[in-house]
Amino acid sequence: xxKESGSTWKLGxxxxxxxxxxxxxxFFVGKQxxxxxxxxxxxxxxxxxxxxxxxxxxxxxxxxxxxxxxxxLINDTAVMVDLLIKKxxxxxxxxxxxxxxxxxxxxxxxxxxxxxxxIAANSPVKDNAQIGSKKAVEMEDVMSSVKTSVDNAGIIxxxxxxxxxxxxxxxxxxxxLMTDESFSNSLKGTxxxxxxxxxxxxxxxxxxxxxxxxxxxxxxxxxxxxxLDSTMANLQAGTKGLSENMEAAKHNFxxxxxxxxxxxxxxxxxxxxxxxxxxxxxxxxxxxxEEKKAGEKNPVNAKDSIKNR
Amino acid sequence: MIEQSINKxxxxxxxxxxxxxxxxGLYKSFGAHNDVLKGVNITVNKGENLVVLGKSGSGKSxxxxxxxxxxxxxxxEIKVFGTDxxxxxxxxxxAIRIRIGFLFQNAALYDSMTVRQNLAFPLKRHSKSLSPKQxxxxxxxxxxxxxxxxxxxxxxxxxxxxxxxxxxxxRTLILKPEIILYDEPTTGLDTITSREISELILAIQKxxxxxxxxxxxxxxxxxxxxxxxVILKDGIIEAEGSYEELEKSDNDWVxxxxx
Amino acid sequence: xxxxxKNIFNDAGNVTQFTARFFKEVLKPPxxxxxxxxxxxxxxxxxxxxxxxxxxxxxxxxxxQSRPTLAExxxxxxxxxxxxxxxxxEIAPVITALICAGKISSxxxxxxxSMKVTEQIDAMEVSAIDPYKYLVITRxxxxxxxxxxxxxxxxxxxxxxxxxxxxxxxxxxxxxxxxKVLESLDFIDIIPATIKTFFFGFFIGMIGCYKxxxxxxxxxxxxxxxxxxxxxxxxxxxxxxMLAVQLTDIFF
Numbered sequence: 001x002x003k004e005s006g007s008t009w010k011l012g013x014x015x016x017x018x019x020x021x022x023x024x025x026x027f028f029v030g031k032q033x034x035x036x037x038x039x040x041x042x043x044x045x046x047x048x049x050x051x052x053x054x055x056x057x058x059x060x061x062x063x064x065x066x067x068x069x070x071x072x073l074i075n076d077t078a079v080m081v082d083l084l085i086k087k088x089x090x091x092x093x094x095x096x097x098x099x100x101x102x103x104x105x106x107x108x109x110x111x112x113x114x115x116x117x118x119i120a121a122n123s124p125v126k127d128n129a130q131i132g133s134k135k136a137v138e139m140e141d142v143m144s145s146v147k148t149s150v151d152n153a154g155i156i157x158x159x160x161x162x163x164x165x166x167x168x169x170x171x172x173x174x175x176x177l178m179t180d181e182s183f184s185n186s187l188k189g190t191x192x193x194x195x196x197x198x199x200x201x202x203x204x205x206x207x208x209x210x211x212x213x214x215x216x217x218x219x220x221x222x223x224x225x226x227x228l229d230s231t232m233a234n235l236q237a238g239t240k241g242l243s244e245n246m247e248a249a250k251h252n253f254x255x256x257x258x259x260x261x262x263x264x265x266x267x268x269x270x271x272x273x274x275x276x277x278x279x280x281x282x283x284x285x286x287x288x289x290e291e292k293k294a295g296e297k298n299p300v301n302a303k304d305s306i307k308n309r
Numbered sequence: 310m311i312e313q314s315i316n317k318x319x320x321x322x323x324x325x326x327x328x329x330x331x332x333x334g335l336y337k338s339f340g341a342h343n344d345v346l347k348g349v350n351i352t353v354n355k356g357e358n359l360v361v362l363g364k365s366g367s368g369k370s371x372x373x374x375x376x377x378x379x380x381x382x383x384x385x386e387i388k389v390f391g392t393d394x395x396x397x398x399x400x401x402x403x404a405i406r407i408r409i410g411f412l413f414q415n416a417a418l419y420d421s422m423t424v425r426q427n428l429a430f431p432l433k434r435h436s437k438s439l440s441p442k443q444x445x446x447x448x449x450x451x452x453x454x455x456x457x458x459x460x461x462x463x464x465x466x467x468x469x470x471x472x473x474x475x476x477x478x479x480r481t482l483i484l485k486p487e488i489i490l491y492d493e494p495t496t497g498l499d500t501i502t503s504r505e506i507s508e509l510i511l512a513i514q515k516x517x518x519x520x521x522x523x524x525x526x527x528x529x530x531x532x533x534x535x536x537x538x539v540i541l542k543d544g545i546i547e548a549e550g551s552y553e554e555l556e557k558s559d560n561d562w563v564x565x566x567x568x
Numbered sequence: 569x570x571x572x573x574k575n576i577f578n579d580a581g582n583v584t585q586f587t588a589r590f591f592k593e594v595l596k597p598p599x600x601x602x603x604x605x606x607x608x609x610x611x612x613x614x615x616x617x618x619x620x621x622x623x624x625x626x627x628x629x630x631x632x633q634s635r636p637t638l639a640e641x642x643x644x645x646x647x648x649x650x651x652x653x654x655x656x657x658e659i660a661p662v663i664t665a666l667i668c669a670g671k672i673s674s675x676x677x678x679x680x681x682s683m684k685v686t687e688q689i690d691a692m693e694v695s696a697i698d699p700y701k702y703l704v705i706t707r708x709x710x711x712x713x714x715x716x717x718x719x720x721x722x723x724x725x726x727x728x729x730x731x732x733x734x735x736x737x738x739x740x741x742x743x744x745x746x747x748k749v750l751e752s753l754d755f756i757d758i759i760p761a762t763i764k765t766f767f768f769g770f771f772i773g774m775i776g777c778y779k780x781x782x783x784x785x786x787x788x789x790x791x792x793x794x795x796x797x798x799x800x801x802x803x804x805x806x807x808x809x810m811l812a813v814q815l816t817d818i819f820f
Contacts (some may be wrong), residue, residue: 011609014616018717022726022762029753055754377694403696417691419680431695434598484695 013242038087039066042110043130044099046079052101052110058083060114065089068112091124092116100134225300327355328388329520330376334464335385337371345371347544350383351424351522358521360531362566363541369524370414372541373490376522377409378402389488407435410452410486410519414493416477418465425461428452428480435484451479454516455509469504482517489513491523495530502541509534528567540566586778593698594705604706610716611672611707615723618671619664623722623763626659627729629649635737644738648745649752653728656753657761660722660810668715669801673776677797681790687783691785704781708773715769716762752800756820763814768805775801 041087049071058066074080085093093115104111116132125131330353337346341358345368353359361369374380376387378394383568386393389405397405419427432439439447452458455475463472474494481489494510495503505532514521514534526532532552540548540555540563548555548563556567629793631651638644680703683689693697731745783789 007609007613010613011605014613015608015717018720022717022720025720025723025750026755026757027754028750029758064793187728379690399698406694406696409694410692411691413687413691415686417687419688419691420686421679431697434697435695480695506754559636 039084040087040090040127041069042083042085042093042099043128044081044083044133045074046081046101046128046133047077047135049079049108050079050101050110052081052112056110056112057104058085058112058114060085060089060093061116065114081112093125094118095123095125095129096132097125098132098134327524328352329355329388329390330522331386331388331391332372332376333388335375335387336472337368337375337380338383344355344429345350345544346375346382348543349544349546351539351546353520353522355520358510358513358523358534358536360523360525360538361541362525362531365526367541368544369541371476373411373492373524374523376490377406377411390529393540405534406426407484410481410484410488410489412474412477412481412491414496416465416473418473418476418480420465420469422465423461423463424452424457424463424468424476424511426481427465427476430515431480436491447483451483452476454482454513471498471506472496475509477511478506482513485517487519489519489521491521491525493524493526495527500529503527504533505531506530582782583778585787585788586781587774590705590708590774591645593701594709595636596701598701600702600706602700604709604752607706607710608714611668611710611713612717615668615671615714615718618667619718619722619799620725622667623655623725624729624732626722627655627726628733629729630654630659630726631730631733631818632680632736633739634732644753647734648730648740648748651733652727653750653752653757655726655730656723657757658809658813660726661719661761661765661768662805664719664722665765665772666806668711668718668769668772669805671774672711672715672797673779673797673801674794676711676776677779677783678790678794680704680777681783684781685785685787685790700781704777707713711773711776712769714765715772716765719762719765719768741819754809756816760812760816760820764808767808767812771804771808772801775804 027090052068052071054068054070056068057064058068066083066089068081069084070082081099083099093114096117097114098117099112099114102111102113115134312547317455329389330351332349334352335349336344345366349368349372351359351361351372361372363369371380375382376389376394378397382395385395386429387395390408394402394403394405394406418424419430422430426446428451429444432444432447448461449458451463455478457475457479458470459467460472460513478494491510495506498506507527508531509532510521510523510530513519521534523530523534535552538548538552538555539546542562548558548560550558555563558564631647632651635644635647638647638650680689681702689699689703692702727746727749730749731740731742734740734745754784776797779800783793
């Protein structure tokens with residue numbers, strides 16, 4: 001009798017543990033499939049579901065929130081997909097949320113993804129509501145676009161090949177550039193000359209900017225400019241006085257002849273002065289131009305040197 | 310006390326002139342060319358020990374197995390307590406079987422049970438209103454009858470051949486049968502134990518007023534227990550009579566049993 | 569030829585009758601509840617260590633064997649799911665059933681065979697106890713109910729074995745492992761596999777009982793009954809498994 005009751009509890013333990021294990025598995029699997037716990041339903045209409053099946057996961061912001069409950073054709077171009085989604089997620093799905101069909105990895109199952117709606121739509125979806133859908137990305141579409149790219153790539157390669165062929169065998173400038181050694185050497189010489197001249201020019205401009213020479217001062221020193229300005233004004237005033245005296249003297253008969261001579265010389269002198277001033281202006285302007293040119297040329301130089309190497 | 314609580318169907322038919330078993334024209338064959346019984350007629354009177362003799366394979370065991378319905382008869386009638394058991398369904402047959410005890414050749418104790426459980430097994434099933442105390446008493450009484458009260462908690466594997474036979478007998482007796490069928494009760498036992506078993510059979514018959522069919526090859530046993538003897542040969546009854554009559558039979562073949 | 573064909577038909581007829589009798593009598597009282605519980609203990613609890621060890625080893629070995637192939641695809645993270653799926657869908661039920669065929673079917677065959685030979689079955693019958701009810705129905709019921717439970721244990725232990733296997737080569741946290749296992753499981757993986765284990769259990773018990781119950785007299789037939797019970801039960805398990813997989817394919 002004792003022996004029997006001893007075995008009874010063992011049997012009971014065996015059976016209970018087995019049943020618990022089994023029902024536990026069923027429960028947990030069911031939980032993942034949303035059979036238990038509170039859920040709500042959503043409907044989405046698609047043109048094609050690209051192999052989505054009942055039981056596939058529904059994702060929202062990358063989290064599994066439910067499963068596809070049923071899929072039925074409602075007419076020849078529309079498929080209605082019913083979703084079972086956890087109740088606690090409902091508040092996050094707005095009325096203008098959209099659903100799309102994607103796949104879980106390259107070889108994985110199809111999944112239905114719900115994209116959150118805009119912030120403007122504040123009201124969460126209701127039970128049994130229908131939300132919009134995005135066209136599923138079909139593998140065929142992907143493939144056809146891949147095909148176009150591949151075709152284009154084919155054309156490009158062909159042309160590139162032609163180009164390369166021409167370049168290797170023809171006498172054009174580019175071809176020469178690529179193939180003729182002497183040409184490239186001369187080009188190299190030219191470029192190095194250009195480099196030195198640009199370097200010297202750079203030196204020149206620096207000294208001009210920083211140096212103490214008159215020209216530099218003229219360009220850069222403000223005070224000098226002002227002094228020059230006032231000097232010029234005084235000079236002008238002096239000259240004016242002088243010209244008045246001279247005018248008076250001109251009218252003096254004694255000095256008339258002298259002045260006539262002097263006027264002729266003066267005219268000449270004024271013309272020369274004007275010329276000088278013009279030249280000075282000219283020297284200023286190209287200076288800036290040269291500077292610009294040097295700045296542009298330097299990077300080109302660098303590029304060229306890389307190419308040559 | 311115990312007898313009252315054992316569920317026994319009321320006797321269906323009264324004893325016909327004191328005959329409890331009446332076998333008429335029994336045929337049985339196993340396969341096409343193996344006719345074992347070819348028209349056996351046996352009657353057992355109330356309170357009588359009938360010994361069946363015969364060579365091995367002469368159909369003795371088959372005959373008594375037909376009586377309890379273990380082997381279905383091909384032809385003939387087997388009246389037990391006046392009812393033809395060949396026409397009964399399982400339920401009615403079981404009602405008759407409860408009133409018949411059967412001691413198998415090797416006692417057929419249930420190996421997976423202790424002696425106590427072996428005895429309790431039929432008791433529990435046929436006398437449901439028994440309290441544990443009454444059950445215990447009935448087991449003890451049956452074991453006392455065969456003189457093996459100390460073996461109550463042993464397993465059959467721990468028992469000797471003679472003990473097994475006696476426990477088997479105790480199990481047969483526990484339902485207080487009116488008829489007991491013995492299938493070679495003394496085979497495989499030494500002469501002393503054989504004698505003890507034979508004496509036990511006789512004692513039980515005296516005490517419980519049972520009727521018995523005893524199949525045996527053991528002439529000592531036959532001599533001790535038999536009220537009447539029948540001898541089977543080739544599926545029919547060759548001779549019938551008391552031990553003394555058959556011992557002096559004219560038939561050499563019959564007499565050869567008694568040498 | 570004709571005789572052997574007739575024998576085959578004869579056997580088939582006997583098996584059918586034997587099975588039909590089970591369904592005819594299983595719901596009829598009296599119920600042998602005590603014996604049924606005892607058989608459940610013997611069949612279920614006593615087989616647990618064997619089934620547990622095999623299940624664990626199967627899970628472990630399966631993980632180690634499928635790891636290199638999956639690693640080639642860089643899909644080692646699929647290992648828990650794959651192992652759990654193959655265990656629950658196929659390997660645990662079949663291996664457990666085969667072990668039960670070896671242990672239980674042969675045990676029943678030998679036990680009933682020796683009871684038959686030593687006339688214990690006859691003894692029951694003459695004491696007006698239906699041996700079919702007491703011996704056969706309890707055992708078939710017990711195997712039908714216990715084998716699925718043993719399979720559940722084998723599943724559980726096998727998945728644990730898979731966890732051990734994964735941790736030989738890498739370090740996976742138990743929670744992560746189980747969440748991956750559960751993620752890969754669907755009712756489709758569990759329910760048909762469970763249903764078929766009931767059939768496994770039924771036939772393991774049925775074949776063992778049939779072979780034992782119909783054993784010829786003589787000690788030799790006990791061994792024969794046990795042996796042929798194992799062979800027939802193992803074969804039947806594979807046939808049922810094939811049918812079950814086909815049916816699952818059709819209906820799901």
